[in-house]
Structures are given as C-alpha cells and as structure tokens.
Amino acid sequence: MPETKEQLSPKAAASSIAVLIPCYNEEVTIGKVVRDFHAALPGATVYVYDNNSTDATAEIARREGAVVRREPRQGKGNVVRAMFNQVDADIYVMVDGDDTYPAEESVKLVNKIAEGYDMVIGDRLSSTYFEENKRPFHNFGNKLVRSFINRFFHANVRDIMTGYRAFSYSYVKTYPCLSRGFEIETEMTIFSLDKNVRIYETPIQYRDRPEGSESKLNTVGDGVKVLNTIFSMIRQYKPMPYFNALAAVFGAFGIGFLISVLVEFSQTHMVARFPTLIVSVLLILIALLLFVAGIILDAHARKDRKDYLLWQNLFAQAPGAASAENGVVRGANARDVNTRDKR
Template identity: 65%
Template sequence: MLIQNEEPSIAVLIPCYNEEVTIGKVVRDFRKALPKADIYVYDNNSTDRTAEIACQAGAQVRREPRQGKGNVIRAMFEDIDADVYVMTDGDDTYPAEAASHMVEKVLEGYDMVIGDRLSSTYFQENKRPFHNFGNRTVRGVINSLFSANVTDVMTGYRAFSYSFVKTYPVLSKGFEVETEMTIHSLDNNIRLYELPVQYRDRPDGSVSKLNTFGDGFKVLSTIFRLIREYKPLPFFGGLGLLVGIIGFVLTGSVVFDFFRTGQVQRFPTLIGAVMLIVIGLLCIVLGFIQDTLAKNSRRRFIMDTNYVTRDYRMQKR
C-alpha cells in the first residue's frame, strides 16, 4: 500500500526480438498513455535496428543475452523496481490506451491484471487458426483442472504488483511463460482481474516469432509439468488408479481361469498384473506425498509474499 498522496512508480516492460517495424510506435504509444512511467525495452539478441529505434523513441534499452521470452521476463523482474509493472509485446498488437486502467486495478489491490484478448477481437484479427485452437484448448484444460474461469491464459499484455514480480519464480525460458504465470497465480490463489482489450493483428512487414507447432508443444509440455507439480494428487493418483485397474482386470482374468480349470495357466500375466497393482499403489502414495509438499510450498510462497510486501512498505515510508 502506498503512502497517501505519493505518486506510484510505474514501469512498462517490453521484451523484444527483431521488432524494428513496430517498436518505435509501441514506445511512443505507451509514453502517451502513461506519461510518468519509465519504459524499458529489453533487446533479446535482435539482428535489426530494434534497440536503436527504441532508444530514439525514448525508452531505456537493456540487453538480455539468454534467448527466449521467459529469460527476458526473468531479467526484467529481477532488475526493475516499481510499484506497478505493465508488460506488453513490442509487436503493436495491444492497445496502450488500456494501460492506465490496468494500472488502476493493480493500485486497487489486484496482483495481476490480465489483458483479455479473447473476449474482444482476437479471433477476428488473428489469421492463424491453429493459434485460435491452441488458445481454446489450453484455456479449457487449465480452467477444468483449477476450477477457474480465466478467459485468456496466454496473453502477453499484463500488469503486476511489486509483490507478484518479486516472488514469482520464472522457470520457463520461452513463450510458454505466460501459461506458467497463469497456473502459478491460480494455484496460489493470487488476486486476478481480467480486463478485455482490443487485439489487432501484426501490421504488414512485422513477422511473428512464435512457431505454431514448436512453441505449441512447449506450452503443452509446460502444462503437463505444472499439473504434475501443482496438482500432484490428481496427477499421480489418477495415473495410479488407471494402472491399478488394469492390474486388477488382468489378475481377475487369471483368477477366473483358475476357478474354471483349477490351474494357473498364465504365470507371466499374473506376475505382471500384480506388479501393475503395486505400481498403482505406489503412484497413489507418491501423489499424497507430493500433495503435502505442494501445500508446504504454497505456504512458503504466502510467507515470502508477506515478507516482501512488508519490507517494501517499510521502504516506502
């Protein structure tokens, strides 16, 4: 919480890789929308004039040598201190006019504000059908698993509080980082707000760096990994139950043959079936153990967030 009458500090964070066509306009638009904000462009090994144009437009340009959007976000979150953070892409697909409303929501107490593209013009503007299918699929899976109702899981337009930025562990290296953010927030019951924003497709001459199938596979892999980490009991318990049922069915067929013939005719099947039952039970036990560890991890996260928030408030006094 800010001291009354104190002007909040705002940082606009723009990860960039070869965005010379659009980055100048993006910087100028956000300078107009948030005139008191500091604008940071993180150049991720661009081979064009992205850094030069961003600097001319008035942004503070920094370089991140580790390739990948996740690596850039990790560097931004580590380097920059502000009361409110606005993160956008350098491709001019998100409206800067919505930034002030997003900042207001963070100052009201939300930890992450999601710029929701899918409720507005995304499906009309985006010309890549597999991206549309991927967004719907990822959204459905995550909402089902976390009993949530998030509309846009993968948007790159977000605003954050200081405590979120300084406690969020960025593990992903690439474009899957937005999905990781959403799952992390839902699992830790972080205060979220979705703000519908107008989406526009890239202008002519601007090329997307997102590989539909390669990065789509990374997103799905990230979801699989995060479900295993954040929802271990349903993951391992469901797997154990499935393996155990298969083992019981095979065991039952051998027992049925025994009662019918008086002999155990399929010893390899019986041995394999018993092993499947044991493996299934072990998976279920592992699920309970991992679930306890996950709960302890959430408890530590809450404590760390409280410490960060307390220390930051003391610094602001």
C-alpha cells in the first residue's frame, strides 16, 4: 500500500515559509530543485543565493520563479549569514542546490517547526546516505564527527553535517553565524546543543548527485576545517574539560620530573639536577594556570548561555516577531534530540 503523503499542518500552512538555497555552479540541478520546492511548499518563497557562480545557475533559478540574490563573499557560511540576515519569515527551510535532498521531505520539517521546535534536522545517515554516497572518506568523516560531538556534548544527534534543516524565526535571528565555509553545519549543531535550543531530528531520504553535477566539497581541506571548528567550539563552549585536559597533561609531566628529582634527593640529600627541578615547577605552575583559566572561562560560558536564552526570549516577544494569529511558537528552550521519527 503506498505511503500517504504528509500534508502541511494548519499552523504551518498559515505561516510564511522561506526556502533558502545556497548555490555555487549548480546549473545542472538548480532548476529541478526550485520546481520541486514550489510543488512541495506551494505558498513558500524560494530564495537562491548565488555565490559567485560562473555558470547559468542564477539565470535558471530566476527563470523557474526563485528570488535570486548574490553573495560575493565566497563560502557557504558566508552565504548562510547573508540569508539569515536578509530574509524574514515564520519558518525557514535550508537545503543544498544539488538535488540530493527530496523536496517533499520538507513538509515534515516545516510541520515540526510549527509545533514549536527551533531547529529540525533532516537525518540522512539513518536512511539512504551510506548506500547512495560513493565517497568513502565522506562516510568515515560523518561517522567520526558524529561520534566525537555526541560523546563530548552528551547528545544523540544522528546527522551532524546534513545540509537539510528547518528553523524558527527566533533561532535564525539570534544565531551568530561565524563560519565561512562548509563547516557551517557542524558549527550550527554544536551551537544548538550548547545553547540547549529545542531540536528535533527526522530521517529523510538521500540521493547521490546526478551525472554531470560535481561536489564542491574538498574531503581533506574541508575536513580539516570541520575538525578545527569542533576543537575551537569545544574550547569556547566547554572550557572546563578542555583546559582541565591540558592541565592534566602539563601536570603529569611536571609531577613526573619532580618525582625523579625528589627520589634522587632522598638518596643523596642533594639536588644535582636544578634544570629538571625548575622545568618541573614551571610545568606544574602552567597546569595550575590552565586549571584556573578553565574555571574562569566556564563561568563566562555559563553566562553566555544565560544571555542567549534571555535574548532569544526577548526577541521572540518583540513587536513583529510573534505570529499569535497562526499559533507559531517561538523561543523554546528545551532539547529534544532523542525524539525521532520512525520510518
């Protein structure tokens, strides 16, 4: 028996919806992507942000009825920053322009935002990603990043780097987009986990790029950027364990050197290796300084989380930011990544 096609809920249907598509040289697929989203979300406005394409991406998108804008700063993170700043809507859907994500899946994402979630993640990895994606290093990287972030943030997010997401108005307007390139999805997920925004994750179908469409992702170069983003954000959002780990390393070496000097002193009642003693004391002092830095920065990180929640709630209640007439809930502050669709 064929599966019943999901329909927009009354709340979602009464909301303004923006489909955001960052694009760089996607003339092979962008026309179909725009048509598919017009069909899946008839009342939505489709925005295509052209990131210095050298092909006919912008012309094709415009011909298919999309609102086309240009972002001169190269990089997906720069495009996302521009889209979030410039577009106003009740609900946002962000998707890649490579036709790897089915447009009909967006209805599920939009309905969850209308229920009150701040970010809905389209989970490829629980569906067809590993069968469709023919790049083994990409598959390995997705698993590695997922395992590391979930372990460190005590979360259960299945797909950290998916490009298919939906957002609430308050999330989009209070999210500080700092990344410039493809590491934006990783940054977005870590930020959301740290700030305890309400997240929902639902499995979506994934298909590999059609013939003639080439990926812009550099496996090694962008992989290094993603890892750098992870460690940078851990230092920012989880300073206590980060600096405690460094302190433990320096302290272990310092104490090890000091013990060797003390053993020798207990036998000869003389300190024959003053340089070793000095180095050991310096290492222990560095460890203590790192430990204190972790305590101070952890207090700052806690204050940052509190300030974000206050700003998000204030922003959601500001004039023009609420949609009481259509029942859209904004500014929720609970994480729900363990609630998952079954397919």
